[in-house]
Amino acid sequence: MLTKMTFFERFERDILSGAKTITLRDEAESHVESGQILPVSTFETDRWFCDIQIVDVTPVSLSELTDVHAEQENMTLAQLRNVIAEIYPGLEQLFMIRFNVLPQ
Numbered sequence: 373m374l375t376k377m378t379f380f381e382r383f384e385r386d387i388l389s390g391a392k393t394i395t396l397r398d399e400a401e402s403h404v405e406s407g408q409i410l411p412v413s414t415f416e417t418d419r420w421f422c423d424i425q426i427v428d429v430t431p432v433s434l435s436e437l438t439d440v441h442a443e444q445e446n447m448t449l450a451q452l453r454n455v456i457a458e459i460y461p462g463l464e465q466l467f468m469i470r471f472n473v474l475p476q
């Protein structure tokens with residue numbers, strides 16, 4: 373089970389504002405469960421910036437991504453596909469983790 377989650381710094385503002393409410397991860401980073409509370413820090417410097425509560429985790433393949441997923445990531449679908457291809461080149465099986473940011 374994961375005990376923390378990291379995000380690239382470029383996503384921090386969208387997460388804190390509530391504009392980004394999901395993250396798409398590979399299998400290794402999918403081991404969280406509904407209700408779990410996790411500290412979140414930046415991938416680059418491991419700086420804590422919030423705590424999140426997991427809503428749910430759902431398998432989703434790259435080819436199944438829609439505008440709804442993109443909106444939940446505060447991106448266009450084209451942007452989202454590019455981001456995923458950059459982070460997880462060649463990976464088809466993803467896991468959608470929905471979360472809420474807890475008040476600080």
Ligand SMILES: CC(=O)Nc1cc[nH]c(=O)n1
Binds near residue numbers: 378380383395396
């Ligand atoms: C650090 C890292 O992998 N961050 C990711 C990966 C996928 N989605 C996301 O929002 N953040």
